[in-house]
Amino acid sequence: TMSSDDGDLENQAELEEKTRLINQVLELQPVCPGVDAVKEENLKLKSENQVLGQYIENLMSASSVFQTTDTKSKRK
Structure with a gap:
């Protein structure tokens, strides 16, 4: 009878662990859509950001202010 009691205790502990894990999963599920x-x-x-970065680069290349700094840096 001792071995059957031990088996029942193990089964009960396993069932409690499974229940605990299932509850954790259910708690975390609503987080996933977020x-x-x-x-x-x-x-x-x-x-x-990529579009804006390209737009800024195009504005800078079209601007005489930035073109003069580019030519000065090329001369050095």
């Missing part, structure tokens, strides 16, 4: 939304927003902002 993470996905943040990742999506991050990608969108990176893309916008």
Whole structure:
């Protein structure tokens, strides 16, 4: 009878551990959509930054102020 009691205790402990893990997973699930939304927003902002960076480079290359500094640095 001792061995069956030990088995019951092990099964009970295993069941409690599984229940605890399932509860943790269920608690964390609502976080996932938030993470996905943040990742999506991050990608969108990176893309916008690239466009703005290209726009700024184009403005700088078209500006005589920045062109004169470029020619001075090339002379050195």
